[in-house]
Amino acid sequence: MEKVVLVGINSQFIHTNLAIRYLKNYVEKYSSLKIELYESNINNQIQSIITDLFRLNGNHYIFSTYIWNKEYVFSIIKELKKIMPHITVTLGGPEVSYNVKESLIENKCIDFVLVGEGERVLLNFLTNENKNQKGVAFLKSGEFVYLGDEFPIENLDTIPFPYNDEELKENIKILYYESSRGCPFSCSYCLSSIDKGVRYLSFERVKSDLKRFLDSGVELVKFVDRTYNLRKDRYLGIWEYLLENYKEGVTFHFEINANIFDEEIIAFLKKVPDGYFQFEVGVQSINKETMDSINRRNLLERLRNNIKVISKNIHLHVDLIAGLPYDTYDTFKDSFDYVYDLDAEMIQLGFLKILSGTKIAGEIEKYDYKYIEFPPYEVLSNCFIKYEELVKLKNVEKMLDYYYNSEKFKYSVKFIIENYYNRPFDFFEDISNYYDKQNLLGLGHKVVTIFNNLVKFFEEKNFQGKNIFIEYLKLDYLLLGKPGVYPEWFISNKDKEKYNNIIIEKDFISSREGYKKTEFEKFNYDVLNNKNGEIEIFFNYTKKKTILETF
Numbered sequence: 001m002e003k004v005v006l007v008g009i010n011s012q013f014i015h016t017n018l019a020i021r022y023l024k025n026y027v028e029k030y031s032s033l034k035i036e037l038y039e040s041n042i043n044n045q046i047q048s049i050i051t052d053l054f055r056l057n058g059n060h061y062i063f064s065t066y067i068w069n070k071e072y073v074f075s076i077i078k079e080l081k082k083i084m085p086h087i088t089v090t091l092g093g094p095e096v097s098y099n100v101k102e103s104l105i106e107n108k109c110i111d112f113v114l115v116g117e118g119e120r121v122l123l124n125f126l127t128n129e130n131k132n133q134k135g136v137a138f139l140k141s142g143e144f145v146y147l148g149d150e151f152p153i154e155n156l157d158t159i160p161f162p163y164n165d166e167e168l169k170e171n172i173k174i175l176y177y178e179s180s181r182g183c184p185f186s187c188s189y190c191l192s193s194i195d196k197g198v199r200y201l202s203f204e205r206v207k208s209d210l211k212r213f214l215d216s217g218v219e220l221v222k223f224v225d226r227t228y229n230l231r232k233d234r235y236l237g238i239w240e241y242l243l244e245n246y247k248e249g250v251t252f253h254f255e256i257n258a259n260i261f262d263e264e265i266i267a268f269l270k271k272v273p274d275g276y277f278q279f280e281v282g283v284q285s286i287n288k289e290t291m292d293s294i295n296r297r298n299l300l301e302r303l304r305n306n307i308k309v310i311s312k313n314i315h316l317h318v319d320l321i322a323g324l325p326y327d328t329y330d331t332f333k334d335s336f337d338y339v340y341d342l343d344a345e346m347i348q349l350g351f352l353k354i355l356s357g358t359k360i361a362g363e364i365e366k367y368d369y370k371y372i373e374f375p376p377y378e379v380l381s382n383c384f385i386k387y388e389e390l391v392k393l394k395n396v397e398k399m400l401d402y403y404y405n406s407e408k409f410k411y412s413v414k415f416i417i418e419n420y421y422n423r424p425f426d427f428f429e430d431i432s433n434y435y436d437k438q439n440l441l442g443l444g445h446k447v448v449t450i451f452n453n454l455v456k457f458f459e460e461k462n463f464q465g466k467n468i469f470i471e472y473l474k475l476d477y478l479l480l481g482k483p484g485v486y487p488e489w490f491i492s493n494k495d496k497e498k499y500n501n502i503i504i505e506k507d508f509i510s511s512r513e514g515y516k517k518t519e520f521e522k523f524n525y526d527v528l529n530n531k532n533g534e535i536e537i538f539f540n541y542t543k544k545k546t547i548l549e550t551f
C-alpha cells in the first residue's frame with residue numbers, strides 16, 4: 001500500500017497542528033487507509049526536516065500550508081523532489097486555497113492543490129484513482145484543471161476528535177480545539193469573512209470532547225472558533241459545563257466579541273475561577289471611520305465596561321491592527337491608549353496583511369496600499385500612514401512585548417507612565433526611540449538586560465524620583481523568582497536575621513531549601529500600597545505564582 005504522510009510545519013514548537021489531525025482521523029475513519037503525521041516548526045533547519053521526510057519513505061506528501069509557512073514549505077518540496085522525484089506532493093490550507101492557479105504555476109513541484117475544507121476532499125482524493133475530483137486542482141499539459149469546490153461537511157460531528165490519549169497525556173504543548181466553523185461577520189481584511197455560514201458541533205459532542213481534555217491534565221486548550229460567542233444558549237451552555245467540571249491548572253481560551261455580553265453573561269463570568277478562562281478580544285481600532293470602512297462595530301463604552309468587570313478573574317488578550325484604512329499614526333495612538341486602559345494581560349499589536357480574496361485586497365488602489373507581495377503580505381504604507389510611521393509602530397510593538405506583555409514590569413512601568421507621561425503610548429514610543437538611538441532594537445536581550453535598559457532610559461530622561469522607581473523595579477524583579485544575579489541598581493536592604501527566623505518558622509524540608517525557594521526584602525517605599533513608608537515583603541516561589549507576605 002502506498003504511504004501517505006501529512007506534514008504540518010507550525011510557527012512555534014509549542015503549537016500543535018489541528019488540521020493534519022482532523023484530516024488523518026477523518027480519512028482513517030471512513031477508509032482503510034493509514035496516514036502518518038509529521039510535525040515540525042519553522043525554527044528548525046530545513047535540511048533536518050527534509051532528512052526526516054526522506055526517512056519516512058512516503059509516496060504521497062501532503063502539506064498544510066499557512067501564511068507563516070508557505071515560503072518554508074515551498075523550499076522543502078523543491079529539495080524533497082530532487083531526492084525523491086517519484087513522490088506526489090499535494091498542498092492544502094488557506095494559503096493555497098485562494099491562489100490555486102498561481103501556486104501551481106509558481107511552484108512546479110506541486111502536483112495537486114486541495115481547495116477549501118480538507119476532510120472530504122482529502123478522503124475522495126486518496127480513495128479515488130481518478131484525481132479529477134471536486135476541490136482538487138492540478139495542471140495537465142500546462143492547463144489548469146479544477147472541477148469546482150466540494151461541499152462543506154454539514155454535520156461536524158462526523159469528524160472525529162483530533163487528539164489521541166498519548167497526545168493528551170504529553171501535556172507540553174498548546175492544544176487547539178474547534179467547536180464551530182465559519183464566521184457570520186464581514187471584517188474586510190479577514191479570510192473568514194468570505195464564507196458566511198457557521199456550522200457547529202453538537203452540544204453533546206462538545207461536552208464529551210471537553211471531558212477528554214479535563215480528564216487528561218492538559219494546561220491550555222485554545223478554541224479556534226472564529227467568534228466563540230455567537231449563539232448564547234450554546235456558548236453559555238458550554239461555559240456552564242466547564243464551570244460545573246472546573247479543574248485547577250487548566251485554562252480555556254476563546255476568541256470573543258465582548259460587545260455583546262449582557263447582564264446574565266457578565267454575572268456568569270464573574271463566577272469563573274481566576275485564570276480558568278482566557279479571552280482574546282479583537283478591538284483592532286477605535287477610530288469610527290476605520291471601523292466603518294472595515295465593517296467592524298465596537299461599542300466602545302460598553303466594551304470597556306464589560307472588559308473591566310470580567311478582567312478581574314478572566315485573562316485578556318486584546319488585539320489592535322496598524323495600517324487599517326483611515327487610521328493615521330495619531331488616531332492609532334488613541335486606539336493604543338484605549339486598549340492599554342483595559343488592563344489586559346496582553347496587547348497584541350498586529351500589522352494589516354493584504355490577503356487575496358478579502359475585501360481589502362480590492363481596495364489597494366483606492367487607499368494606495370503598498371505591501372510586501374510575499375508572505376506575510378504585510379502593509380508598508382497607505383494614504384493614511386507612512387512607511388516610517390509603521391516602522392515606528394513596529395518598534396513600539398517590540399517595547400510592548402518587553403515592558404508590557406512579558407508581565408515582568410507591572411509595577412515599575414505603571415509608575416513611570418503614571419508619573420511622567422500624559423498617555424501610555426508616549427512612554428512606549430519614547431523608550432522605543434531610546435532603544436533605536438542606542439542601536440538596541442535589532443538585538444536579542446536577556447531579561448536582566450531589559451531591566452538594566454529601563455534604568456538607563458530612566459536616567460537619560462532625567463526623571464525625578466529615581467529612588468522610588470528603583471523600589472518598584474526591585475519588586476518587579478523579585479516577583480520573577482529567586483534571582484540568579486542581582487544587577488548593580490539592586491541594592492538589597494533586607495534584615496537577614498528576620499529572614500532567618502521566617503525560614504525557621506516556615507515548613508521547609510531544610511533551611512537551604514527555604515532560602516532557595518524564597519526571598520525577603522525591605523523596601524524604602526510602600527510599593528504595594530503606593531505611599532511613603534517602609535514595607536518588608538517575603539517572596540515565596542514554591543507555587544506557579546509568587547506568593548507575597550508582608551511584614
Ligand code: SF4
Pocket residue numbers: 183184185186187190191192193226227282
Ligand atoms: S476578523 Fe474575526 S469576526 Fe471578523 S470576519 Fe474574521 S473571524 Fe470573523
